[in-house]
Amino acid sequence: MRHNRVFAAFLALSSPLILAAPAFAEGQRVQLRGEIIDTWCYFSGVMGGPDAVVGSAHHTCALWCSAGGIPVGLLAEDGTVYMVLQIDDSDESAGGDTQMRLASHVVSVDGMHYERDGLNYLVVSEVVQDDDIQVLSHDDFGVVPPFAVPEDAP
Amino acid sequence: MIARALTAALAALALSGPGAAQDFSENSEARSWNLFAEQPARFEATVVDILCEVTGNCAENCGDGRRQLGLLRSLDGVLVYPNKNSQPAFTGATVELLPYCGAEVEVDGLMLEDAYLGAVNIYLLQRIRRLGDETWVSANRWTDDWAENNPDAAGSGPWFRRDPRVLREIAEEGYFGLGLDRDAEIRAELFP
Structure with missing residues (x-):
């Protein structure tokens, strides 16, 4: 009995190596709600903690990063980050207009969820609802980074 | 005896599999960004279109710069996601990787692994070269590319x-x- 369990575990772990065939992850349809974030600032902490790099305080930086081709993600209400690969018909995930216009917005989406090597990926079929910016982080953090808003801006 | 051998093989597979944390810092010359979760990482990979790699929705020439590009690591088949190029200027990595679409390359940079935030296999690309090339190319073309386009x-x-x-x-x-x-x-x- 013990041999069977060990052998089954061996097969389960080794079969991907034996088959060695690149398989596409199986997608699962999901409905999610969350903020469209700049993943680099969120993951790296380069601009501060996770609460500082969402919402209004970080909006200009989010525009810069999205225009600069940094991947955007959807930060779901449960804290999971989904790397957004496509929105509606736009596959312009590297600096496209569609994703940039949604920077910092809280959206409800319908789409397909994929997992690969520890990351969550999202192909958005439809932005069902766009609630604009909801996280008023400037109340706590001002401007992130501080130079994002010029003090002498007209 | 058989169980012991299988258990040993199981442990070896678990340690070497895609889910295992591995050290790719050997011979890396990556510059630190003083990030909480950074680790130097130099490895060989194939440059892929991530949307294609994950979902099967593929485009010619990796999407010609529209799509995010990934690094399919040669050692273990893990898909690494380069979020950032080497410029401290709010700039991603696609421009740097596009010339190598489908090619085998060697890269050097910083890997981010922060389970608390969900950052797994997130990469800051600092330099790249085709396998077999001696000369490295710095991953800092983005701003020049922007200037040409604007x-x-x-x-x-x-x-x-x-x-x-x-x-x-x-x-x-x-x-x-x-x-x-x-x-x-x-x-x-x-x-x-």
Whole structure:
């Protein structure tokens, strides 16, 4: 009995190596709600903690990063980050207009969820609802980074 | 005896599999960014279109720069996601990787692994070269590429102060994205 369990575990772990065939992850349809974030600032902490790099305080930086081709993600209400690969018909995930216009917005989406090597990926079929910016982080953090808003801006 | 051998093999597979944390820092010359979760990482990989690799929705020439590009690591088949190039200028990695679409390369940079935030196999690309090439190419082409594509961008200063699309968004919704009237109020509060 013990041999069977060990052998089954061996097969389960080794079969991907034996088959060695690149398989596409199986997608699962999901409905999610969350903020469209700049993943680099969120993951790296380069601009501060996770609460500082969402919402209004970080909006200009989010525009810069999205225009600069940094991947955007959807930060779901449960804290999971989904790397957004496509929105509606736009596959312009590297600096496209569609994703940039949604920077910092809280959206409800319908789409397909994929997992690969520890990351969550999202192909958005439809932005069902766009609630604009909801996280008023400037109340706590001002401007992130501080130079994002010029003090002498007209 | 058989069980012991299988258990040993199981442990070896578990340690070498895609899910295992591995050290790719050997011979890396990556510069630190003093990030909490960074680790130097130099490895061989194939440059892939991530949307294609994950979902099977593929495009010619990896999407010609529209799509995010990934690094399919040769050692273990793990898909690494380069979020960032080497410039401290709010710039991604696709421009740097596109010339190598489908090619086998060697890369050097910083890997981010922060389970608390969900950052797994997130990469900052600092330099790249085709397998067999001696010369490294710095992953810092983005701003030159932007300048070539935006010859009429007015003013001086870094690209993000002059980018027409960014300026249009700020002109419409303000720096905080809450509308121009609210924007003026917030700026008056923050910068009295």
